[in-house]
Amino acid sequence: xxxxxxxxxxxxxxxxxxxxxxxxxxxxxxxxxxxxxxxxxxxxxxxxxxxxxxxxxxxxxxxxxxxxxxxxxxxxxxxxxxxxxxxxxxxxxxxxxxxxxxxxxxxxxxxxxxxxxxxxxxxxxxxxxxxxxxxxxxxxxxxxxxxxxxxxxxxxxxxxxxxxxxxxxxxxxxxxxxxxxxxxxxxxxxxxxxxxxxxxxxxxxxxxxxxxxxxxxxxxxxxxxxxxxxxxxxxxxxxxxxxxxxxxxxxxxxxxxxxxxxxxxxxxxxxxxxxxxxxxxxxxxxxxxxxxxxxxxxxxxxxxxxxxxxxxxxxxxxxxxxxxxxxxxxxxxxxxxxxxxxxxxxxxxxxxxxxxxxxxxxxxxxxxxxxxxxxxxxxxxxxxxxxxxxxxxxxxxxxxxxxxxxxxxxxxxxxxxxxxxxxxxxxxxxx
Numbered sequence: 001x002x003x004x005x006x007x008x009x010x011x012x013x014x015x016x017x018x019x020x021x022x023x024x025x026x027x028x029x030x031x032x033x034x035x036x037x038x039x040x041x042x043x044x045x046x047x048x049x050x051x052x053x054x055x056x057x058x059x060x061x062x063x064x065x066x067x068x069x070x071x072x073x074x075x076x077x078x079x080x081x082x083x084x085x086x087x088x089x090x091x092x093x094x095x096x097x098x099x100x101x102x103x104x105x106x107x108x109x110x111x112x113x114x115x116x117x118x119x120x121x122x123x124x125x126x127x128x129x130x131x132x133x134x135x136x137x138x139x140x141x142x143x144x145x146x147x148x149x150x151x152x153x154x155x156x157x158x159x160x161x162x163x164x165x166x167x168x169x170x171x172x173x174x175x176x177x178x179x180x181x182x183x184x185x186x187x188x189x190x191x192x193x194x195x196x197x198x199x200x201x202x203x204x205x206x207x208x209x210x211x212x213x214x215x216x217x218x219x220x221x222x223x224x225x226x227x228x229x230x231x232x233x234x235x236x237x238x239x240x241x242x243x244x245x246x247x248x249x250x251x252x253x254x255x256x257x258x259x260x261x262x263x264x265x266x267x268x269x270x271x272x273x274x275x276x277x278x279x280x281x282x283x284x285x286x287x288x289x290x291x292x293x294x295x296x297x298x299x300x301x302x303x304x305x306x307x308x309x310x311x312x313x314x315x316x317x318x319x320x321x322x323x324x325x326x327x328x329x330x331x332x333x334x335x336x337x338x339x340x341x342x343x344x345x346x347x348x349x350x351x352x353x354x355x356x357x358x359x360x361x362x363x364x365x366x367x368x369x370x371x372x373x374x375x376x377x378x379x380x381x382x383x384x385x386x387x388x389x390x391x392x393x394x395x396x397x398x399x400x401x402x403x404x405x406x407x408x409x410x411x412x413x414x415x416x417x418x419x420x421x422x423x424x425x426x427x428x429x430x431x
Contacts, residue, residue: 005031005188007219007385008207010195010231012036013044014171014374015363016223017178021078022378023221024185026386031215032179032187033207035194035227040175043225043367046340048252048286049168050267050278051089051372053116054096054107054160055431056424059414060349061110063373063380066403066410068164070375074174077375080181087174092279093266094165095126098157100139101271101426107160114408122158129161130268132260132328141274141292144320157272165267167278171371178374195224198235205235205359219385221361226303226341228364237355237362241417245351245365248344249298249306251314252288253337254280258328268325271430275321285329286337287322289314291428303341310335342367347425352380352415354388354395361385362417368429376403380412 005028009020012034024030036042051071055061070077071089098104104120111118119125123135136153143149168174179189190209197208198220207215224231226247232238257265257279267278274292277285291297295317300306315335323329345351345365352363363381370377383401388394398413413419425431 003029005029005215005217007031007221008033008205008215008217009221009223010207011223011225012039012175012179012189012191013042013223013225014040014175014178014371015225015366015377017175017182018374018378019221019223019363019381020187021178021182021185022382023385024182024187026382030182030187031190031217032182033190033193033195033209033215035192037191038176039179039189040172043340043342044175044371045172046252046338047171047371048278048288049171049174049371051167052094052165052267052269053111053162054102054269055110056102056106056426057414057422058110058113059410060431061114061116062403062406062408062410063376065114065116066406066408067373067376069405071168074177078177078181080177080184082177082180084176085173087171087177088169089166090169091164091166092264093161093163094269095121095129095159095161095266096269097159097272099271101428102430104160106424111160111162115406117163119161120158121161123156126157126159129266130261132258132326134325134327137272138324139272141272141294141321143294144317167267174374195231195234198231200357200359203359219359219361219389221363221381221385223363225343225367228343228362232362235357235360237357237360240356242419243351243365243417243421244346245343247300247303248342249300249339250342250368251310251318251337251339252286253310253315253319253335255285255287255319255332255336256330257283257285258326258330260328261326269430270325271426271428273321273325275318275325277322285322287318289318290430300341306339306341308339310337310339344368347421348427348429348431349422349425350415351417352377352384352412353417354384355417359389369431384412
């Protein structure tokens with residue numbers, strides 16, 4: 001007879017797969033269930049997979065920097081080579097353009113204290129790294145349909161350059177790699193099954209699936225991405241959350257890079273105009289948005305009902321902004337790209353925490369800026385699960401995770417469901 005699991009992880013995206021790996025390594029018997037056909041088929045597959053270190057808090061920055069070392073030595077971190085292929089980290093650097101919501105005089109001291117290499121650039125250095133780039137200052141971002149969008153710049157921008165930033169070439173493959181490593185460590189994955197009920201009897205959670213079967217375990221970890229709020233409701237948890245989390249529709253667009261940009265160019269984080277871009281295969285660009293105040297956020301009720309086709313309106317909003325920054329960029333007549341659903345927290349900081357129900361943990365609110373931390377998220381959740389189930393009161397005495405590569409201390413209380421809103425946050429996906 002198969003051993004009943006100690007832990008049921010709901011969700012086999014990049015977050016759930018990382019959590020399953022670390023819990024299996026810790027000796028837990030782990031079962032993972034996901035409604036999709038395979039690992040990373042949900043919001044993970046729509047990620048731009050940028051790996052950057054510019055955050056408004058120490059804990060966010062320290063987590064991203066620690067994760068970098070795991071991405072760089074991906075096979076070593078996994079202890080596994082996927083016969084279907086391995087995701088690859090591309091180090092190309094990132095220029096974070098000057099912007100009032102994340103000023104360099106706040107960012108640079110954090111980078112320096114974390115030991116993250118950086119350079120402070122003016123307009124000359126910025127143009128040298130990105131030939132053809134317009135360094136004009138346009139903040140705050142304007143709707144592309146307004147006359148103000150075409151107004152002259154009121155100054156020039158520099159940037160903070162982090163040479164160790166980059167992106168992962170295939171986010172879905174990265175989730176599959178983690179799932180393969182977790183399977184090798186003993187975790188079991190069940191796909192094409194939805195969770196329809198969650199009940200706690202004594203010290204056991206009963207996880208009901210849509211085929212009538214039931215998984216029983218003492219511990220449940222909700223890593224269901226855009227469906228995480230729905231899973232919380234099934235479990236009757238979330239009443240003490242101080243931060244709203246919900247599904248948000250987003251788009252990323254695919255365009256041909258201008259010939260002025262050299263191969264292997266860096267990533268551009270441009271909250272001055274409200275966009276970001278990174279290179280893609282075949283001298284193309286992925287162009288996304290940074291949720292400027294002038295663009296309404298597209299919160300949705302049902303992630304299953306989301307239209308995953310790119311829209312002309314969102315395409316023009318994001319690509320026209322990129323073309324304002326790169327005047328040589330040709331804007332196609334029709335949108336090309338993809339849409340996905342984020343599991344977003346209102347302050348763009350994830351929740352890695354226990355809940356008011358014993359044995360029920362959450363790794364949610366992660367979409368938009370937590371893909372880069374995927375290799376570390378499993379370690380954070382392992383720390384929480386082991387300590388809390390062992391009797392530690394994390395609410396009263398927040399746990400601290402000591403990052404093994406950097407030695408940095410990461411306060412897990414900063415990812416609490418009961419936290420106060422981060423007043424230093426940019427209020428955007430940039431964190």
